[in-house]
Amino acid sequence: MIKISGLIILTGFLVLGCKTGQYTETNKAYKTQAKEFAAVLKKYPLSDSAGLNYANSWVGTTNFTMRRPNFVVIHHTAQNSCDQTLKTFTMTKTQVSAHYVICRDGTVHHMLHDLLRAHQAGVSKWGNATDLNSSSVGIEIDNNGFEPFTDDQINSLIILLGRLKRAYNIPSANFVGHADVAPGRKVDPSRHFPWKKLADNGFGLWYDTAKVQPPADFNALLALRIVGYDIKNEKNAIQSFKIHFTPADSTAGLNEADRKILYDLSKKYQ
């Protein structure tokens, strides 16, 4: 018995050692990069990260804080395991990253300080906000895009979102999906993602069309824009709207039910 327990402990130790050792080098690279950014912030007199100086007179104010994220962008990884995603986000040649990765068993990996900019959303727009990378926290959920998300994942996600919402005072309407902010270019998180459950918990908004009757002159496209979608390409905007709000409907156009939903949502998102 003792021998067996010893073996189990040893095996556990080796597995743990191997896992932490795997990222020793990239963790060092993270620290070096973070130190370089800290040095930019400490520079006196002021010059910004592009090395620009805007005035000869430097008078430091006493009243300031760090810039904070005001959006959360949710993704699915489109990969087959958390290990695969951690590897992808620690290889410089990929140039992609996220602040958090949530595995199928609910484990959360924190990969980047919330106040730093991850390369997750790419070219993006929500309302009048562009470059969401500069204003959002990016969360990747381990999922290949064709399967349901696990309860453990969604439970971990809801806890994490609650912390982010409280810490940075992020409005409910500003919890969005990658497809929402990059219509036509992205479709994640997929139609399997439980947006209604999230909205019930205060992350994103949801509709109730029970007593809704849009007026005859109601403009559904304009409503899409009010909700936040970039409507430059109407077809793409509708596709992203449907992935998020009517996942069971894979048709291309807006029907009467969609018009009701958009009428209701446009009042909530405005």
Ligand SMILES: [Zn+2]
């Ligand atoms: Zn994505």
